[in-house]
Amino acid sequence: MKTYCPTFWSRDSGVDHSASVICLNDILPTVGQNTFAYFDNNDCLLAGETILLIWCPPVSDLNGWSEQPSEIALSHLLKANVVAVAQASEPSAAAIHPAHYGKRKYELDILSCERFLTVLRALQEDPTSRHLQGIGSAQGNFLMWDEVNWCGSAAVDGFTYLTANTLNEAHMELILEEVDDDIIGLFSVHIDPGGTFYEFGRKRLTGQELRVIKHALDIARPLCDSQADYLVACSK
Structure with missing residues (x-):
């Protein structure tokens, strides 16, 4: 089952996203x-297929987890059926947000x-998971994490969030568990000009993978929330 992270979620619920306090359940699908969501044009969803969707609260939905790492704990994994495929959004007075222009609405x-x-806590051991992308060169094979x-990084509810960029236009994210000297990969994102790739699976890092991630953790700058808390739990 393929995983996607929509570019934008519908705001048809009428909730004021600029309010100083927002009820989480009022905006969670x-x-x-x-519901409706907007996707990049490179995401080709088909009516009738079942997919996994990463839902993030408003700040991290717009700016990424690196700008509001605490929202990883408030993010959700959805399973959804694609009901209908809409055309790319065109500019109009009725458009909710100009950023929706050109995106596909599903x-x-x-x-x-x-x-x-x-979901991550419940993952079973999967040694076949590939959380770290490798590339080949005339000098041999190496990991993209060697090129950061x-x-x-940030600590979130007992997990470690690690994110990195490279000069080759790659963006990478990992959610890890650190247990004594062990580092266990649970979830990864890899974005480059070729696309966006998500991977779930509990895998204990060893060898070259362990080396590069330990180094990245050593040099990572601490990340903190860019905005004050604004989400509260409440019933619908």
């Missing part, structure tokens, strides 16, 4: 109901919704 039936970190020119 509801199981059993349909209607989604939400089948399940679970806290993202709860910036990286940052």
